[in-house]
Amino acid sequence: MEMRAALLYAPRDMRVETCEVAPCGEHDIIINLKKACLCPTDIKKYEAAKPDVEGALKQYGPCILGHEAAGVVVETGSAVTAVKVGDRVAVQPMIYCGTCRHCQEGHTNLCPEVIGVGCSAGGFGDCEKLFVEQGIGGCFATHLKVPEICAMKLPDSLSMEAGSLLEPLADVVHSVDHAQVGPEDDVAVLGLGPMGLLHVIAAKYNGAKSVTVVDLDEKRLEIARRLGADHTINSGKTDPVVQMKALTDGVGANKVFVVPGGPAQAILTAQAMDMVAKGGTVSLFSSSPTGADDFTVSINRIHYSMINFTGTVGFGTAHAEKAIEMLASGCFDYTLIRNKELPLSQINEAVALYGKGDNLKIGLDLEA
Ligand SMILES: [Zn+2]
Ligand SMILES: [Zn+2]
Structure with a gap:
């Protein structure tokens, strides 16, 4: 399976290219992503404002940023029970260990082993390693392979644009x-x-x-x-x-x-x-x-x-469920916040526009 993805080669050097989607492991799913949002976390990595970023990019090669997105499940591993092919889902970006004290107590956001999809949490080098070794990348792409714990099911009534706001709203x-x-x-x-x-x-x-x-x-x-x-x-x-x-x-x-x-x-x-x-x-x-x-x-x-x-940092399942309930209730006009959208092909322009002028959350159309 092939995908289009924005590969960050070096600080401020991101290129949209075609590459292979990694094979789906037995506990993994592959999501065909439709809509995403940019986050200041992505901008920091793009600019390599943190010292570890440049070194890790040199060591491991390009990475894919992005952790706010929604799409449709297109493949599931043999042991997956949480979702099925065709389900509409938003990405829950935290990959936690599930066995430490914090995870056992339900505070998976505090897991010391946590690694974030799209290099959004944990050490940048650890995120890069995950991409190189297991093909778990980020959301600025048409496809994302992740463990099934990273999928939050969306109701049919919710648009993909609204679904791409799940992660920030759950936070x-x-x-x-x-x-x-x-x-x-x-x-x-x-x-x-x-x-x-x-x-x-x-x-x-x-x-x-x-x-x-x-x-x-x-x-x-x-x-x-x-x-x-x-x-x-x-x-x-x-x-x-x-x-x-x-x-x-x-x-x-x-x-x-x-x-x-x-x-x-x-x-x-x-x-x-x-x-x-x-x-x-x-x-x-x-x-x-x-x-x-x-x-x-x-x-x-x-x-x-x-x-x-x-x-606070991150969120738990209950917060994500409440965020979905809020988005589905239509209690606010999310276009007042996600007030601009650009195609994936123009991701560099989108990054340049972030935080400038009247732009708030900048969205990406991953199919364009
Ligand atoms: Zn974010
Ligand atoms: Zn843990």
């Missing part, structure tokens, strides 16, 4: 559910990239009393409003901490999410600690770029105000 459901957002909560979401906007939807879905969003970009604040945000704060025009307190009778927000990584993360985290209510939760959603891990936390703020300071 956000985990974030919002871990902070136990419910009807009592005044929620604040700091940073309105695609993941910040998904936080608005997930918080509203959980019945949050109010959701306030903070960003510098008026257009993104407006999209958040259309997705259900109750209040918007333009942090370029007004002090978000003062504003948040004013909106909550001086108490602050109970649940505060710091969504982006990158240079803004430390500043936003400090703001979050200042605007969170006593007894409230500050949760960090994104990883920090290498070398920017340090952040000074006020011990007394945590102690006297009983602040829960936490974060």
